[in-house]
Amino acid sequence: MHHNVYICRMENECKICPFSSKASEKLCECSYDELNENHAKVNFIKGNSILKQGNLSSNVIFLRTGLAKIHLSGPSHEQIVRLVKAPTYLGLPTTFGNKINQYSVTTLSDVEVCYIDINVFQKLLKSNEDFSYEIILELCNSELESFRRCANRTQKQTRGNLADVLLEFANHIFESETFTLPISQSEIGKLIDTSRESVSRLLSEFDKDGLIKMNGKQIEITNKKSLELISQNG
Amino acid sequence: MHHNVYICRMENECKICPFSSKASEKLCECSYDELNENHAKVNFIKGNSILKQGNLSSNVIFLRTGLAKIHLSGPSHEQIVRLVKAPTYLGLPTTFGNKINQYSVTTLSDVEVCYIDINVFQKLLKSNEDFSYEIILELCNSELESFRRCANRTQKQTRGNLADVLLEFANHIFESETFTLPISQSEIGKLIDTSRESVSRLLSEFDKDGLIKMNGKQIEITNKKSLELISQNG
């Protein structure tokens, strides 16, 4: 696997970062200086590990551009918790909740990330209440989403969960009815707790039934209404 | 169903509250005054709703004593997300993440709770960085636990998840090998995503195999090692 990583520091980079979060809008001039001098911008190509379960966590990560998966090793096999799209912070829970990373993050496209030293991030939190407050909001929403997702995973059957994944790609990740799957069928299986064989069979079924057009990893959603129905009744 | 609710305000109550959290240790004198004048202490008996999915959320809740369940209505039926034991904050995610409660909290024993107005709590967060920071830590850990629990629910089979529930009661909730189940078999089913019939059959099996002694809702764990094995290989 190829690596393509570089690190640089730029004047004012954080302040003018076009991908900055709602939280970082709350930062003042001096906080930005602090950030500028204590972060590392890194580029990864598709398939690289940004954060690895079991390693010591020493950085908060801001995903500037690109797509990644959050995954962890479950009691019997790997599980993909969710897919995340820039811009977003990554690894807040794992960095603050535990000295050792409790999950991994791996890129699904070429990405740009900023590594922010945990001590610097901590200092920001402690010195800026508005920033802290926005982070708290993000964490709260993230946990609510975890609850919802878990209920779906456990209660819907495979057909419904697969429909959801396709709709998530179309509606939120690519915002287009046509897209190229950024993960393999085996990975889709790990995302919806099923076997790769089932994913394959169901994708063929969706294709045959005219819900999607599939050509390799190229997908076109041709009947969103029906997919939504399947999502509900799965 | 009987109700037993009273509200009172006491001098210095929050500061001397023996159940206070690590987060509230960070509060200063004036913050405590603020809290004292803006919270309502309420007692509930078993089976009451502290917080209801779909209602407007206007209070953060601190569970002083007792046991409760966090639950929500999933795509096909009710799911119990987890059981929570005092002392703990409740409904942080649902209160800050969304104007409308995304989950319910119901008591499983007689409990004491404090309702803290959301605006007061917000003010505390914004005026006390250490308090905010502790809340952030709690939220991070909570999300990590959500991830772990979801992986267990989806990957372990029923036997393993049931063993986990029994071990959780013994190890964390009651801290004793002997306890009275605070929930019905049907609720255990909702906690581990299975039917009440399966729960019944498996509990009988555990009893027959000498892992537990069961007499109505009275449980004694007689072979913890085996339960732990089942938990792992489920």
Next chain:
DNA sequence: AATATTTTGTGATATGCATCACAATGTATA
């Protein structure tokens, strides 16, 4: 371009668990 590796398609078979059905017991309520 040739070879190795990963990904996908599809049949056959096995199985864990849901669901239905109904009786028995336990618990609340009038």
Next chain:
DNA sequence: TATACATTGTGATGCATATCACAAAATATT
């Protein structure tokens, strides 16, 4: 104390989906 309601036990049956097996296709590596 009697009656209604909720909980539990246990058999019979069906189904969604895992698993195994193997071939074909696509992608990566030399």
